[in-house]
Amino acid sequence: MAEDIRFWTYVMVALTFSVYIGIAIVTRVKSTEGFYVAGHGVPAIANGMATGADWMSAASFISMAGLISFMGYTGSMYLMGWTGGYVLLALLLAPYLRKFGKFTVPDFVGDRYYSSTARLVAVFCAIFVSFTYVAGQMRGVGVVFSRFLEIDVNSGVIAGMILVFIYAVLGGMKGITWTQVAQYCVLIVAFLIPAVAISAKITGNPIPQIGFGSKVVEGQNAGMFLLEAIDQIHRELGFPEYTATFGGGKKSMIDVLCITLALMVGTAGLPHVIIRFYTTKNVRAARYSAFWALLFIAILYTSAPAVAAFARVNMIQTLNGKSYAERPEWFQSWENTGLIAWMDKNDDGVIQYAPGAAFAGKPVFAQNTDGERTLGALGQPVLDNEPTSAPNELYVDRDIMVLANPEIAQLPAWVVGLVAAGGLAAALSTAAGLLLVISSAISHDLLKRTLMPDMSDKQELFYARIAAAVAVFFAGLLGIYPLGFVAQVVAFAFGLAASSFFPVIVLGVFWKRATREGAIAGMLSGILFTAGYIIYFKTINASAGAEEWLFGISPEGIGTIGMVICFMTTVMVSLATKAPPAEVQEAVEAIRSPYGEMPQPTEYEI
Numbered sequence: 001m002a003e004d005i006r007f008w009t010y011v012m013v014a015l016t017f018s019v020y021i022g023i024a025i026v027t028r029v030k031s032t033e034g035f036y037v038a039g040h041g042v043p044a045i046a047n048g049m050a051t052g053a054d055w056m057s058a059a060s061f062i063s064m065a066g067l068i069s070f071m072g073y074t075g076s077m078y079l080m081g082w083t084g085g086y087v088l089l090a091l092l093l094a095p096y097l098r099k100f101g102k103f104t105v106p107d108f109v110g111d112r113y114y115s116s117t118a119r120l121v122a123v124f125c126a127i128f129v130s131f132t133y134v135a136g137q138m139r140g141v142g143v144v145f146s147r148f149l150e151i152d153v154n155s156g157v158i159a160g161m162i163l164v165f166i167y168a169v170l171g172g173m174k175g176i177t178w179t180q181v182a183q184y185c186v187l188i189v190a191f192l193i194p195a196v197a198i199s200a201k202i203t204g205n206p207i208p209q210i211g212f213g214s215k216v217v218e219g220q221n222a223g224m225f226l227l228e229a230i231d232q233i234h235r236e237l238g239f240p241e242y243t244a245t246f247g248g249g250k251k252s253m254i255d256v257l258c259i260t261l262a263l264m265v266g267t268a269g270l271p272h273v274i275i276r277f278y279t280t281k282n283v284r285a286a287r288y289s290a291f292w293a294l295l296f297i298a299i300l301y302t303s304a305p306a307v308a309a310f311a312r313v314n315m316i317q318t319l320n321g322k323s324y325a326e327r328p329e330w331f332q333s334w335e336n337t338g339l340i341a342w343m344d345k346n347d348d349g350v351i352q353y354a355p356g357a358a359f360a361g362k363p364v365f366a367q368n369t370d371g372e373r374t375l376g377a378l379g380q381p382v383l384d385n386e387p388t389s390a391p392n393e394l395y396v397d398r399d400i401m402v403l404a405n406p407e408i409a410q411l412p413a414w415v416v417g418l419v420a421a422g423g424l425a426a427a428l429s430t431a432a433g434l435l436l437v438i439s440s441a442i443s444h445d446l447l448k449r450t451l452m453p454d455m456s457d458k459q460e461l462f463y464a465r466i467a468a469a470v471a472v473f474f475a476g477l478l479g480i481y482p483l484g485f486v487a488q489v490v491a492f493a494f495g496l497a498a499s500s501f502f503p504v505i506v507l508g509v510f511w512k513r514a515t516r517e518g519a520i521a522g523m524l525s526g527i528l529f530t531a532g533y534i535i536y537f538k539t540i541n542a543s544a545g546a547e548e549w550l551f552g553i554s555p556e557g558i559g560t561i562g563m564v565i566c567f568m569t570t571v572m573v574s575l576a577t578k579a580p581p582a583e584v585q586e587a588v589e590a591i592r593s594p595y596g597e598m599p600q601p602t603e604y605e606i
Helices: 002-026 032-040 044-055 058-092 094-100 105-112 116-148 153-203 226-237 253-267 271-278 283-301 304-319 329-335 398-408 413-451 457-480 486-498 501-510 516-540 559-576 582-592
Strands: 340-342 365-367 373-375 394-396
Touching: 002 153, 002 413, 044 058, 044 153, 044 271, 044 283, 044 413, 058 094, 058 116, 058 253, 058 271, 058 283, 058 304, 058 398, 058 413, 094 105, 094 271, 094 283, 094 501, 094 582, 105 116, 105 413, 105 501, 105 582, 116 153, 116 413, 116 457, 116 486, 116 501, 116 516, 153 283, 153 304, 153 398, 153 413, 153 457, 226 304, 253 486, 253 559, 271 283, 271 413, 304 398, 329 340, 329 398, 394 398, 398 413, 413 457, 486 501, 486 516, 486 559, 501 516, 501 559, 501 582, 516 559
Parallel strands: none
Antiparallel strands: 340 394, 365 373
16 A cells, blocks of 8 residues: 555656646746736636635645644634635725735835835735745645655755746746646645545545535444534543533633634735735736635635544544554554654553643654654654653644545545645645745845836846745745644734734725824834744743733734734824825725726835
């Protein structure tokens, strides 16, 4: 089985990578307009598909269902936040930003707030948010490669860097757009095939969304509804019920609310998603592409809770109470990556899965059949991970659940290989979009619009490609040294976007009294507060619990407070400073009017 999986993984990855590179070569651009916004020529349905791929990152494909699988009900905050956020973006911001007609979000901020300083602050925020986000994508690439191609995580990240470099640097937005169309097809097929097969196997219903609420047809839980079976399994093992809301072992209501809201408004402020609406021919096409994107995204997002439930049941039933010497083949394969590990606390040779940590720290080693510690594929020194007092003996990285699910369910090897290709497609599509944001922020907003206004289009394109190459390098470093699980790292990026871009974009579109001083103060106060909170509780005081968090809000949800700070600061400073020039206020009114003509912006030095 292992040899078959390796063969099919190489075949699937080679085929899909060949398509991506071929598209990059065919769509190579020679102008800045093609590099930044694909020449404003992408059809609505294609742009919707590309937006879906850009939006559904490694966090959506790999990590979201894994988190729901472990967190149960409260894990749905990722599902609700990301889905609701896209609706917010599509209805509230995308058409107006498209009408404004700029290449980038910092470009919009600079012209709307008539200030080069505001543009520079927006450049800083865009780069900071995008690098945080891309770190999660590169980790996702490393996780996939480490298991299925049997190389270490670091080498997997480097392989992903090389591929993204080829089609992002050569093709720019045009190459990225058509590559993302292909990547959407790959990732959605890769996600749905195992979901349909496992749903039919467990519940007899091939539609995952319906199977999720159906009865189990075989095994010890036959005749029970799937969610009832999970709740019973959890009670027997001592875990909180899977469908329970708030309480012991679950996140608090305030934290779930704040994380959901931070993800939602962070979505509407993410520059790599917003820039997709600049690639359409006109405002009408932007609205239609938003509809198509939401439809394409919904196909995966409505399947994710079912995948999470199936993976949870299969994982527990195939491991708990089983002899370690007779552990299944999929466990042995993932054990070699260091992303799943077992430590026999009671010397009975049986895997015991229960609440609590299996180790004092995150394990970076696997154990061979003789019980000896060996260096895991993460390439880090073996930590002194002594067992805790908890009865749990099993460590499972949440990011492996979707990828391991086909193996756990004993699906054919070609399905496992397809899922690997889908995970890579999800991570690489978003990474490419983020790297283009970083590249354009440096070459267009920082150099062309601020420091070197006289440069030619050819020079700007050259600097854009250099910036993309440098961004790929640093993104790889962040993938090698990640801050946490993929979805956690991505949640930090959403919090940073929520506390910086979202308030100034909303106020910039709907409140013509918002001033440059207010925007600058708002962005800086919001992002510095949010980043400081995340850094403190993830590095300086990483062992802190909920009792030490502000109002009980975790680092993943603190972007909601940062957003409130940004809104309040922007409004108060705007009211205390001189109103924007008349032409800026006219431009704000024209954005929202279906018949309004956009006036030409005036260059400002401040």
